[in-house]
Amino acid sequence: MFHALSVYTSSFEPEFLARSSSYFSSWSDQKAESLDLAHYIDESVKLIEDELERCSSLGLDSTTQKTIETYLLDLLVDQEDRQKKLLETKGISQLLREDKEDTLRRLYSLLDWRDSTNLSEQLRVPFEAYISEYGSDIIFDEAREHEMVPRLLAFKSKLDLIWKKCFREHEGLGHSLREAFEAFINKSKRSTMTWGTDNPKPGEMIAKYVNLILEGRMKVSSGHASATKANNNEDVDMASEDEDSEITKQLDQVLELFRFLHGKAVFEAFYKKALAKRLLLNRSASADAEKSMLTRLASECGAGFTHNLEQMFKDMELAREEVKSYNLMLDEREKRPDIDLTVSVLSSSAWPSYPEITLNIPRNVQQAATLFEEHYKQRHSGRKLEWKHSQAHCQLKAVLPKGVKEFVVSSLQAVILLLFSNPSSNDELSYVQIQAETGLGQSPNEPLLIACSQALLLDDIQLKRTLQSLACGQYRVLRKNPKGKEVNTDDTFSVNANFSHPKYRIKINNIQAQETKEENKETHERVAADRHFETQAAIVRIMKGRKTITHANLVVEVINATKSRGVLDQADIKSNIEKSVSFKY
Numbered sequence: 001m002f003h004a005l006s007v008y009t010s011s012f013e014p015e016f017l018a019r020s021s022s023y024f025s026s027w028s029d030q031k032a033e034s035l036d037l038a039h040y041i042d043e044s045v046k047l048i049e050d051e052l053e054r055c056s057s058l059g060l061d062s063t064t065q066k067t068i069e070t071y072l073l074d075l076l077v078d079q080e081d082r083q084k085k086l087l088e089t090k091g092i093s094q095l096l097r098e099d100k101e102d103t104l105r106r107l108y109s110l111l112d113w114r115d116s117t118n119l120s121e122q123l124r125v126p127f128e129a130y131i132s133e134y135g136s137d138i139i140f141d142e143a144r145e146h147e148m149v150p151r152l153l154a155f156k157s158k159l160d161l162i163w164k165k166c167f168r169e170h171e172g173l174g175h176s177l178r179e180a181f182e183a184f185i186n187k188s189k190r191s192t193m194t195w196g197t198d199n200p201k202p203g204e205m206i207a208k209y210v211n212l213i214l215e216g217r218m219k220v221s222s223g224h225a226s227a228t229k230a231n232n233n234e235d236v237d238m239a240s241e242d243e244d245s246e247i248t249k250q251l252d253q254v255l256e257l258f259r260f261l262h263g264k265a266v267f268e269a270f271y272k273k274a275l276a277k278r279l280l281l282n283r284s285a286s287a288d289a290e291k292s293m294l295t296r297l298a299s300e301c302g303a304g305f306t307h308n309l310e311q312m313f314k315d316m317e318l319a320r321e322e323v324k325s326y327n328l329m330l331d332e333r334e335k336r337p338d339i340d341l342t343v344s345v346l347s348s349s350a351w352p353s354y355p356e357i358t359l360n361i362p363r364n365v366q367q368a369a370t371l372f373e374e375h376y377k378q379r380h381s382g383r384k385l386e387w388k389h390s391q392a393h394c395q396l397k398a399v400l401p402k403g404v405k406e407f408v409v410s411s412l413q414a415v416i417l418l419l420f421s422n423p424s425s426n427d428e429l430s431y432v433q434i435q436a437e438t439g440l441g442q443s444p445n446e447p448l449l450i451a452c453s454q455a456l457l458l459d460d461i462q463l464k465r466t467l468q469s470l471a472c473g474q475y476r477v478l479r480k481n482p483k484g485k486e487v488n489t490d491d492t493f494s495v496n497a498n499f500s501h502p503k504y505r506i507k508i509n510n511i512q513a514q515e516t517k518e519e520n521k522e523t524h525e526r527v528a529a530d531r532h533f534e535t536q537a538a539i540v541r542i543m544k545g546r547k548t549i550t551h552a553n554l555v556v557e558v559i560n561a562t563k564s565r566g567v568l569d570q571a572d573i574k575s576n577i578e579k580s581v582s583f584k585y
Contacts, residue, residue: 013064020051021071028075032082037091038103044076045106077110083119086111092126093133096162104166112168121172128180131159135184139202142193148202149209152257156181182260195521197528198569203266204524206257211274213250214293216243216285247289255296262563264301269527273352275309277513279316280344280391311350319344326375337368345376345385357462359389359411360439362418390462393509398477402500407477408507412440412466417477420495428481428492435463461518467493469511475501477508531568535576538562543580551577 024047031043051072055065076082085091086107095104111119138151159177167173188200212218261267278284290313298306323342330336361369373385392411396418397404409417415438419429429437440463464487471480471493479496480487538561542554549557555573562568568576 017064017067020068024071024075028082032085037085037088038095038100040085041103041107041110044110048072048076073113077113077119087122087126089126089129093130096130097134099158101162101166104162108167120170123167124172124176127173128176131177131180132184135181136187139185139187140189142191145193145201145205148205149254149257152202153253156256185257185260186262195524197524199266199524199527200261200263202257203261203264204270206254206261207267207270207274209254210251210271210293211278213247213254214278214285214289215283216247218250244286244288247286248292251289251293251296255300259300264305265527265531268305269523272309273523275312276352279312281393281513283513308350311347315346315350316344322376325379326372329375337371338364339368341368341372343372354388354391357390358439359415360437361389361411361415391512393512400499401497405501406505408505408509410466410509410512412462413470413508416466416470428494430492431487431489434467434493438463465511465516469508475506475508532572532576535562535568535573536580539577539580
C-alpha cells in the first residue's frame with residue numbers, strides 16, 4: 001500500500017530507519033553497560049533475529065532489511081567499545097570454563113556475520129590465553145598430578161568439540177588451539193614435582209599413563225572381558241579382541257598428547273623403567289599392544305628412539321632360550337636342584353640401571369644360581385653376570401594355621417618370610433635380628449665410605465618397605481608389634497596366625513611394581529644431567545663445524561639441535577657454553 005501511495009521511499013523508510021537506529025543505539029548502550037558478556041551476546045543475537053524476522057513479516061523491502069542489519073551490526077558489534085566487550089579475554093575464558101557452547105556459537109556468529117571484517121580471527125588471542133591458563137593450571141597442579149593425563153585428554157577433547165561445533169572449524173582458530181596446547185604442555189618450572197629440576201612433568205605422567213594402559217588397568221568402559229565370563233573358545237577370542245581394541249583406542253588418544261611434547265627424554269626414561277617392570281614381572285596385558293606401541297613410537301620419533309626398547313624384548317626372548325638350555329642340561333644330568341630357577345639375562349646397556357643391594361639369599365637358591373652361572377659361562381666365555389636380587393620374584397608355599405597358601409613375593413620378601421619357616425621360629429624377631437639375617441643394611445668391607453653409607457641407607461629403606469608390605473599392607477602375613485603403619489628399628493615381628501584369605505594364590509609383590517620417591521628423584525636428576533651433557537655435546541659439534549659464531553646464533557643453533565630431547569632455558573645454555581670454554585673444548 002505504501003508503494004501504491006508512493007510514500008514508502010519518500011516518507012516511511014527514512015523515518016523507520018531513523019527511529020530504528022536511535023532505538024538500537026540506546027538499546028546497545030544500555031545492555032553493554034548492564035549485562036555481562038554471556039547475556040549481552042544472547043540478547044544481541046535475539047535482537048538481530050527478532051528485527052530481521054519483523055522486517056520479513058511486515059513485507060519491508062530487502063534494501064530496508066539490509067540497512068537494518070547493517071545498523072544492528074554497526075552498533076552491536078563493529079563499534080570499538082563493543083569489540084572490546086565481545087573479545088574480552090576474561091569474559092571469553094569464563095564462557096569456555098563454564099562450557100557455554102550455545103553462547104560461544106552465538107559469539108562466533110556475531111563476529112563472523114560479515115565475512116569482510118574478519119573479526120572471528122581476533123578470537124585467537126583470548127582463545128589461546130584461555131588454553132594456556134587452564135592447561136598450565138593442570139600441569140602444575142601438584143595435588144592432582146596423578147590425574148594430569150586424564151584431565152589433559154578431557155581438556156583436548158573439549159577444545160576440539162568447541163572448535164568444531166562453536167567455531168565451525170575455523171582454520172586460524174584450529175592453528176591457535178594446537179599452538180597454545182603445544183606451548184603450555186612443554187612448560188617447566190623447578191618445583192618439588194620434578195625434584196628441583198626443570199624437566200617438563202607431562203612427559204613423566206604420559207609415560208605412566210601408557211604403562212597403566214599396557215598393564216590393562218585403565219578401563220574406561222566395561223566390555224565382555226570384564227563384564228562376563230566366557231563360556232567357550234569363541235567367547236574368549238571375542239573378549240580378547242575387545243580388550244585389544246580398547247587398548248589400541250586408549251593408546252591412540254594418549255599419543256595425541258605425546259605428539260605435543262618437544263623433548264621426549266623424560267618420557268623415554270620413565271617409559272623404559274615401566275617397560276622393564278612389565279617384562280620382568282610379566283605384567284603386560286597384551287604382547288601385541290606392547291609391539292604396537294613400539295611401532296608407534298618408532299613412527300613418531302625414529303628407530304633410534306626405540307633401539308634400546310626393542311633390545312629389551314630381544315633380551316627376554318634370548319633369556320627364554322638360555323633357561324631352556326639350562327633345563328636341558330639339568331635333564332641330562334638327571335639331578336635337579338630342589339627349586340625351579342628362571343633367569344633373565346639382560347644387556348646392561350639397554351636396560352635401566354638398578355642399585356646394588358646386600359642380600360643373604362638362601363643356600364639352595366645360591367647353589368642353583370651358581371649352577372646356572374657355570375652353565376652360562378660355558379656357553380658364553382668372557383661374559384660376566386651381575387645378579388640383581390632386588391628385581392627377582394618367586395613363589396612360596398606357606399602352611400599356616402588357617403590353611404595352605406601360595407605367595408608370589410619379591411626376593412626380599414621371600415628371604416624375610418623364610419626366617420619364620422623353621423618350627424623354632426615361632427617367637428618374635430626384632431628389626432635388628434631381621435637386618436642381621438638378611439644382610440640388608442649391614443656394613444660390608446667397603447673402602448669407599450661415601451658409597452658405603454649410601455648403600456646402607458638404600459638397603460635400610462628397602463628393608464623397611466619390605467617389612468611394611470608384609471606387616472602393614474593389604475596382606476598382613478606378619479604381625480608387627482607395636483601396631484602402626486610405619487616400621488621402626490625397635491619393632492618386632494612374628495607370623496600372623498590369624499591370616500586367612502579366600503584365594504589360594506596371593507600376589508604380595510606389587511611393591512616391586514611401585515615406584516618409590518627415591519627412584520623418581522633419581523630418574524629426574526639423571527634426565528636433567530643428561531640434557532646438560534647433550535647440550536655441551538651440541539655446543540662442541542656446532543663449534544667444530546662453524547669455527548666462529550656469535551653468542552646469540554650459537555644459542556639458537558643449540559636450541560634447534562637439542563629440541564628433540566628437551567631444550568634447556570637460555571640461562572642454562574649460557575652456563576654450558578661457559579663450561580665448555582673453561583674445559584677448553
